[in-house]
Amino acid sequence: MYVTPSTPSDPRPAAGPPWWLVIGPGFAALIGLFLLTVIYPVDGRSALQLDLALSDQSLLLSGLVAYLVAAAIAFPAGLLLGARFPTSVTVPAICLMLLGVLLVAFVPDSGLLLLGRVLNGLGAGAAIGVTATLIRRLRTGRVAAAATTAGLGVLALVIAPFLGGLVSEALSFRLVYLIAALFTFVALIAAGVTGVVTLMSAKPPVQPMPPGMPYPPPGPPPVA
Template sequence: MYVPTPTERDPHPQAGQPWWLIIGPGFAALIGLFLLTVVYRFDGLSALQVELHMSSQALLLSGLVAYLVAAAIAFPAGLLLGARFPTSLTVAGLGLMLLGVLAVAFVPNSALLVVGRVLTGLGAGAAIGVTAALIRRLPTGRGLAAGVTGGLGVLAMVIAPFLGSLLSDALSFRLVYVVAALFVFAALVVTGVIGIVALTKKETRHTRRYEQG
């Protein structure tokens, strides 16, 4: 009796994750990096700092340090589990980011700012970790994907203070975070759709293997 080899059962037994799985967490990671530096401006005090009556030290601790610490805590989880559960972790991270961004958008005083920044940092750290995990699992083009993602991340951090200043000066710093919430929601939708497509393709492959086996 002829017994098919493992290669014949699965034409791509060593294939890594498809590149398009990076779109959702990558989008979320870019939003997170943008939000990291948007609290600052290069030509003076930010509108957030003025409206909430914060000193430069308080803004540093609540706006930057709290964000970075939270992101550093969540990053390992995204890196270790992101390749296995990219959609679940990214959706959870985006949910935290959405809560955090809305909290900052409607924060009444500086005491509660740190809560919003911690939530946003946790979500951003998880998304960055998932993105890194998926890039590591790419069958080809890992260097290119890492370079493009890293370049866009740096660009997001650099332009965030400028865009944030323009919107804040024209209207209010709160509008910056309302707009950011819309982008986070869009990333949630994109991630959900991609996750459904990936699950459908996975079930189709399993069905074909069962029928052929």
């Protein structure tokens, strides 16, 4: 009796994501970290606080606490879902960031400021989660990518109060967020383009033929 031989499993490990897939969410994560500290200039009360007549407590709750809570909620979703659906998670996250930045740029009162900062935090938290899980799954250059991203993230956190304060004093705090909206839109384009390139470059795996596959049994000899 003929027994079909078992197909050996492929010994090669599953391929990690391409490095360029980190560009979109990584850029968005850096923008999110910049937006976290930009509301607190180093030289005192911010122009946003003065223009909206916010108390220190209101600025703390609406500007910082709401951002951090929203980012903490969205981070696990980006970390878990970003491994399988990086572009599908990153693009909506950046759209939330963009909407939040525009709300803050044209905010008339503290209510919309709170909403804008919550949207910023949700988008930033998801983007940071996707960035972390993509870097963790890289096949090569994982340490360099993690170190570079962490270094740029710290730089964004530190430099934001200085740049934000300079632009706000010279022109307006709204210009700071309009510029941030422009960079967020660039991150959105980068995430979409790299996602499409990754999808187009993906090739379906070729299933090898099982070794020792016999020929079909011969039929009866032809009748003369």
